[in-house]
Amino acid sequence: MDFRKISNVTVECVIFSLENAELKILLSQRELQINTSGNTKLNDWIVTGDFIYKTETLQQAASRILKYNIEYNQVHQEQFDTFGDPNRIWKEKDIVWLKKLDAGTRLVSVGYISLLAADMFKNKKSSSQWFSIKELPELGFDHTEILKSAHEYLQKKILMEPLIFELLPNKFTLNELQIAFEAILDIQLDNRNFRKKVLRKKYIVLLDEKRTGFSKKPANLYIFSKDIYNKIVEKNQLFIF
Known part of the structure; x- marks a missing residue:
């Protein structure tokens, strides 16, 4: 592997998870000291990403970035968009940050979503923090646009494919x-109608097990059967609704 970085191509990993009925995103803190006294030039948050190595693929870069930030058992990653507006880097603080990294201001960024189930990972870096999609901090670069694009992509995909189960x-x-559907789609679903639709799906399989301890009445447990799904679902057929 050639570990030299291509200084004008980045991979940005928008890492999603669900916690307490909220869709959350992992962001990295960006700090820059301007002198030895410790004064801070900038202090904000950015999508987790990095420049791509010269001999790695985009997918390899996305996997490397995730492994550097998260210890996980399973993850789903896929590319969702590319950002290459020649004027996307224009804020002074972003230009200063890139100069520190010996990078130019003409960047092309390839976006990947990463989906993590809440019980399948833990953070590696203290400079990373989870934020609700509804309560984001100040972001660097055009990362507000990147997060908006990633969220909209996820909203569309969970209606067409069984990505919801990755979370x-x-x-x-x-x-x-x-x-999970309500948190991602930012809507309220009718409980009775939702259950009727879900229970008609043969690939959502009832187990002879119940979850206890969260309410007075134990709740039935289910699993998603990928084998059944692949056998009966036609391409481009709506997944749930």
């Missing part, structure tokens, strides 16, 4: 599934 434990309740 859930392997065994889940119908309530957990509904909460």
Whole structure:
């Protein structure tokens, strides 16, 4: 592997997870000291990313970036958009930051979404923090646009493909599934209608197990069967709704 970096191509990993009925995103803190006294030139947050190595693929770069920041058991990653506006880097603080990295201001960034179930990972870096999609801090570069694009992409994909299960434990309740859809789509679903639609799906399989301890009545547990899904679902067919 040639570890020299291409200074005008980055991979940006928008890392999603669900916690307490909220869709959350992992961001990295960006700090820059301007002198030895410790005064800070800038202090904000950015999408987790890096420049690509000369001999690695985009997918390899996305995997490397995720592994550097997160210890995980399983993850789903896929490319969602590319950002290459020649005028996307114009703020003084971003130009100063790139000069520190010996990079120019003409950058092309390739965006990847990464989906992590809440019980399948832990943070590696203290400079990384989870934020609610609804309560984001000040962001550097054009990363507000990148997050908006990633969120919209995820909203569309979970209606067409079973990506929602990448954010859930392997065994889940119908309530957990509904909460996940509501958090990502930012809507309220009718409980009765949602359950009727879900229970008609043969690839959502009822287990002979119940989850206890969260309510007075134990809740049935289900799993998503990828094998059944692949056998019966036609391409481009709506997944749930």
